[in-house]
Amino acid sequence: MNKIAMIALLTLNVFSFVLMGIDKYKAMHKLWRISEKTFFFLALFGGSIGVWIGMCFFRHKTRHKLFVFGIPMIILCQIVLVAVIKYW
Template sequence: MENISSWLLYILIANTIGFYLMFKDKQKAKQRAYRIPERTFWLLAILGGSAGVYIGMQTFRHKTKHKSFTIGIPVLIAINIISFISLTVYF
């Protein structure tokens, strides 16, 4: 049970960071300031923050015209869910 709570905490933190970075990047885009690189969002999504990135995309209407994000992030959500279930079963 301790492993599950550790994984849940990790997923919660990763998704919170993903959501926050989407918010910050949208603000920076409006201000025409230096932006957060897209590879940062992809890395975070791969590492378990895909749901936060996706919710941030929808909430802030950011990167929703990028096909790679509108298709890739939902695919990573599915992969993250499968990975999380696998990790909790095997560890």
């Protein structure tokens, strides 16, 4: 993987992590929330590790079965996809 792609993935994951923290803050203060679709969009396009670490670190969305099982499944699918592409 080239350097630009690695930087883009790192940036996306940091952004996903920070967004999870912002949403947790907004939930605690009963403010306008970030949609769940946004988190799944970010996860599907490479930010899954950031979303998952944000869930664990901020203890956010941990009661939502869709997140508890969905985000790890996305990570697993991405690992399999990378392995298939690498060893094809």
